[in-house]
Amino acid sequence: MEKYYHSVTLDQDKCMGCTNCIKRCPTEAIRVREGKAVIINERCIDCGECILICPYHAKVAVTDPLSKIQPFRYKIALPAPALYGQFKDIKDINKILSSLLEIGFDEVFEVARAAEYVSNFIKETLEADGLSKPLISSACPAVVRLIQVRFPELLNNIARVESPMEIAAQLARSEFMEKHNVSSDEIGVFFITPCAAKMTSIKNPIGNEKSNVNGAISILEIYSLIIDKIKVNKPRNLQQASRTGIKWAVSNGESSSLGIENYLAVDGIHNVIRVLEEIENNKLNKLDFLEALCCTGGCVGGPLTFENNYVANNRIKRLIKEVDTSPVSLENTGLVKDKVNWKLQKSIMKKSVLKLDQSISSAIKKMKEMDRIYDSLPGLDCGSCGSPSCRTLAEDIVRGVASEMDCVFKLRERVKSLAEEMIEISDKLPTSRKGDNNNDT
């Protein structure tokens, strides 16, 4: 049995038991039980939608505190390119990267640079024969998990290429080991993350046994520390990534790096779902590539970022105008290929969490029962029962985790009929008393 780790968790004290998150969750993974939200572990894909929607900030993403880097003798930061869009009036990426060194890291390796290699790996994959089209980017872990849960028949379409974060971690580590002649276990490699799903991927990698990253620190956690440094620091020349890699922070960045035309770049998990449904129907069978990012605007819209994603997008566009580094060469990519594991080692398994029963026959029976219950429910999808819709309540009842009386309308009906029954009973007098005047009123 697979053990589930999730970055997205609930702060019990802050949860008011409202229905905002259950309605927004793309995998119907949340219920309200006894006045508090409960996340169904098997279904949660760590997309962070509930974090964004919760008005009480009761949904949180657990990431590592900055102190987690301390036990390591050497500390390497892997900043996601989304970090670059978080700061006002900064024209030089080096200022941002240098500030990471000033808050405790010894080395910085831009994930954007690794993304350039990934672009080349994807290009190569696209040329392979017998590919299930469209090839779906594996970069967004929430989307990959969404496919595991809701679109298992599209698992074959996912590019079997490691994420820029994993490539960055491998390169950063090996370069540091060579340069300073130190051993791997002395080095801690930490991703500076805009996203909860990446944290989950470090603990529970998809398509691999173990992550090359030691932990993830949220952009929000170090935001104020960086702001303090950035104002005064003298930038060191650390920036190596080109425009191609940095653009991965925003939607369409990955696609535009591939030099292809027949692609779709979709952002926002609910938009992604709509496009995946079209692919299921074979409507997009001529498409070569699908870039699908869970957050609106791409990674700059991640739940652990500070800045509005449109503002961040604009900043990144302006920042990269100043960047004149050239993208990694194909020759260099060839060398890197020999050095790192760039292909996913394990197959990505489906998660059969939607099915009602192990046997098809029993599942059909339950489905019919579910339908009967659904027909008796009001169909308002109000969420008061704690399930996101009447259909899910019917499903929960069939699965034995809810009851029809959880529906306030059903309960009212029942109370009404009980009350009527009581009136009826109260009218009945024993035969011995028949004919007596009732003086109670």
Next chain:
Amino acid sequence: MRENDKDNIIEISFPVKSGDFVAAGDASSKTKQLLKQIGIDPAIIRRASIACYEAEINLVIHSMGGTLVLLITPVEIIIRTEDIGPGIADIDLAMKEGYTTASDSSRELGFGAGMGLPNMQRCADNVEIVSKLGSGTVLTITIKTGA
């Protein structure tokens, strides 16, 4: 909506209107959802989704309206469409890739490439078409669940 008395058979019918592109695809979406909850193998679901979608879209584009009936048993998935016309003149020709009678307006929407029936045939274990010009068409697609 489910009329079948046998407790391990599901039968649902979806009315499909001619030219209704707003609701086009609803029946196949619901079908997919059902198949996933029943726990049908993903590869079979993929085939059933494509066939069901093509059949539904055919009703929207080519027919004067009709019904899509989904029948799920533990061993097979049957998708049957029944329409009220106009009927297919030459079934063999209709099965040919690239042959279409779709209107320009449908083709502008990206439908009517003449791939509907051939696609269905590729996805199904059996396709049966009974049609009479001037009356209507009954299309029956059978896909084995592998159970």
